[in-house]
Amino acid sequence: MKVLQIKNLKKRYGEKEIIKGISFEMEKGETVVVIGPSGTGKSTMLMCINRLTEPDGGEIYLNENQITGSKHPEIFRQKIGMVFQEFNLFNHLTVLNNVMIGPMRVKKFSREKAESIAKENLKKVGLELQMHAYPAQLSGGQKQRVGIARALAMEPDLILFDEPTSALDPELVGEVLEVIKKLAREGMTMLIVTHEIGFAKDVADRIIFMENGEIIEEGVPSLILNNPSQERTRQFLAKFMEGR
Amino acid sequence: MKMDLVSTLKVLLDGTIVTVELTVISFVIAFSIAIVVSLAQIYGNIPLKIIATVYERILRSIPLLVVMFILFFGLPSFGIRFNPFMAAILSLGLCSSAYQSQIFRGAILSVPKGQTLAAQSIGMNGTQIFVHVTLPQALRFAVAPLTNEFTIVLKDTSFAYALGVTELLREGTYIVSTTYEPLLIYLLCAAIYFTVTFSTNTVVRRIEKRFALPGFEFRGERA
Amino acid sequence: MIHFINVFVNAFPFLMDGLVFTVELALSSIAIGFVIGIIVGISRSYGKKWSYMISTGFVEVIRGTPLLVQLFIFYFALPQIGIRLSPIIASIISFSINSGAYQAEYIRGAIQSVDTGQMKAALSIGMTKWQAITRVVMPQALIKVIPSWTNEFVYLIKYTSVAYLVGVPELMAQGEFIASRNFEFMNVFLSVAIIYLVIVLFITWGFSRIEKMVRMPGV
Numbered sequence: 001m002k003v004l005q006i007k008n009l010k011k012r013y014g015e016k017e018i019i020k021g022i023s024f025e026m027e028k029g030e031t032v033v034v035i036g037p038s039g040t041g042k043s044t045m046l047m048c049i050n051r052l053t054e055p056d057g058g059e060i061y062l063n064e065n066q067i068t069g070s071k072h073p074e075i076f077r078q079k080i081g082m083v084f085q086e087f088n089l090f091n092h093l094t095v096l097n098n099v100m101i102g103p104m105r106v107k108k109f110s111r112e113k114a115e116s117i118a119k120e121n122l123k124k125v126g127l128e129l130q131m132h133a134y135p136a137q138l139s140g141g142q143k144q145r146v147g148i149a150r151a152l153a154m155e156p157d158l159i160l161f162d163e164p165t166s167a168l169d170p171e172l173v174g175e176v177l178e179v180i181k182k183l184a185r186e187g188m189t190m191l192i193v194t195h196e197i198g199f200a201k202d203v204a205d206r207i208i209f210m211e212n213g214e215i216i217e218e219g220v221p222s223l224i225l226n227n228p229s230q231e232r233t234r235q236f237l238a239k240f241m242e243g244r
Numbered sequence: 245m246k247m248d249l250v251s252t253l254k255v256l257l258d259g260t261i262v263t264v265e266l267t268v269i270s271f272v273i274a275f276s277i278a279i280v281v282s283l284a285q286i287y288g289n290i291p292l293k294i295i296a297t298v299y300e301r302i303l304r305s306i307p308l309l310v311v312m313f314i315l316f317f318g319l320p321s322f323g324i325r326f327n328p329f330m331a332a333i334l335s336l337g338l339c340s341s342a343y344q345s346q347i348f349r350g351a352i353l354s355v356p357k358g359q360t361l362a363a364q365s366i367g368m369n370g371t372q373i374f375v376h377v378t379l380p381q382a383l384r385f386a387v388a389p390l391t392n393e394f395t396i397v398l399k400d401t402s403f404a405y406a407l408g409v410t411e412l413l414r415e416g417t418y419i420v421s422t423t424y425e426p427l428l429i430y431l432l433c434a435a436i437y438f439t440v441t442f443s444t445n446t447v448v449r450r451i452e453k454r455f456a457l458p459g460f461e462f463r464g465e466r467a
Numbered sequence: 468m469i470h471f472i473n474v475f476v477n478a479f480p481f482l483m484d485g486l487v488f489t490v491e492l493a494l495s496s497i498a499i500g501f502v503i504g505i506i507v508g509i510s511r512s513y514g515k516k517w518s519y520m521i522s523t524g525f526v527e528v529i530r531g532t533p534l535l536v537q538l539f540i541f542y543f544a545l546p547q548i549g550i551r552l553s554p555i556i557a558s559i560i561s562f563s564i565n566s567g568a569y570q571a572e573y574i575r576g577a578i579q580s581v582d583t584g585q586m587k588a589a590l591s592i593g594m595t596k597w598q599a600i601t602r603v604v605m606p607q608a609l610i611k612v613i614p615s616w617t618n619e620f621v622y623l624i625k626y627t628s629v630a631y632l633v634g635v636p637e638l639m640a641q642g643e644f645i646a647s648r649n650f651e652f653m654n655v656f657l658s659v660a661i662i663y664l665v666i667v668l669f670i671t672w673g674f675s676r677i678e679k680m681v682r683m684p685g686v
Contacts, residue, residue, distance in 0.1 A: 305625075306664055313646075318656050399534070406631075430543065434536050438532050
């Protein structure tokens, strides 16, 4: 079953068309990485998928059910997890409560059940010792791992990652990427927008190159990164190679 | 005329009690109204927003004394008669509610947008987001300005003097009229007001410190 | 309704007489208060031990006691030690001191928000501390303080109504006089309220225009 189908997605801000008709699909267990220049609508696209931003056109299907146009987005949002560039952890809650609050308040699980789910997921990202700390006391890498645990606690069918490592100091990037790799190995379906080309090479089943709100090219990493068919893809990658 | 210090202090104390009563009751009335007004301004539909905004704009632009006189002297011609105490707490309550609504509004809008996005992303609906994410954080932002507003209401209770309410200032004035020691008495009154505001601020600051969460700055600005 | 308009129109000239006093009181108080505010604000920000303590004490006491009590002290209490002030003078002095204390805090806040790097930079090119304060910090701080004048001016326009209680014939007093003379309490006080409302809205609008004109990117 196709977990995600996007057909002709469009998004405008005022006069400007940010997303110009994007279509792609994802199978269960796939990890798809989206790369491309900044400001080309990659993050906007992610926000459209869970309708944190409303699309202006096109259709989106989750597990082959249409989610565009439904009047209660909070229902299908339980099945889509999101990890934010700015972490967005709930400042007034401990790490444990951050991860627990979804299962407890949204899924209405009992406190004990929610707590055990939370602890399990914190263990998975390696943070069970920091359960009772507050977000302000954590490093960036730790915060992001809590964000991942929070998304995992809802047992989603798909997790969206919006530039998960862009706000991190370089030495903290690795711990987050390790967690993401682990999730990929365990078969989680993930759509990741990132700048880390090297990471894309490591973990992606498929890479999509987006520029100016359009998909220029998609394919397996070895093909896209080493032998892209489009000129613009080539130019973009060249900048990354020499920039190092 | 010889002045009896003990009975003077007793009279002033009675006045202080009335002052505190005025303050607390008015503040609570204002608080309740302000919550409704601020929610209307942020989450309401257009007509609600307009009504709420007009309400707070008008009440922030008219002097407290005018409101008091309208309620106490003006309403009787419509058949509504308030005693001075009631007129005072209603006026204080109405005026403070306008300021408090802006405090709440500011506090709610200070909660970073990312918090709402994250809450939406795990499937919370509007009410859940407000109750579990926005409100707990907004309340913490509101503590400092609300304390400030409390002391403002406390000081404004002195206006009830104009309606004849036997609060601290009026009691002081009665004593002055019998003892002819205005300097001493009014300075005493000032000292009492100061002590009450100072203690309130100190107590609140202690409570704030105790309940502070790591990473939460309590904003200490004047409203 | 028609009756109300009737009352409003008839009362208007007298109320305007009162308004003149109100504005006079507010303007003089904010101006004198500004001078006091600068002195106290600088003292609070840069002063050494004694001036800091005195200015802090001043601010805390004034802000911790009601304006009305301060006014009563100046008008009713000072005569006891031989200083007899007219209602207007007592009011202006009292309001100025009150406003000065609040403006001192706004100014202190503005001074502190002007990057401390500014002071370091000024000193590093050889300015004395005093030059740095007057030529670098204060100009920027004063621009930052302008928005707070709106607040302060509105506050004064409203609170000058207490001058009525010591006999100044300002707007509130005029209203009370006309109302009790004619037994038209509701209509007259509503008229008074409307006048205050219009004045305050006008001031708020006016100051936001001024703010826009004086805005400097980056300050």
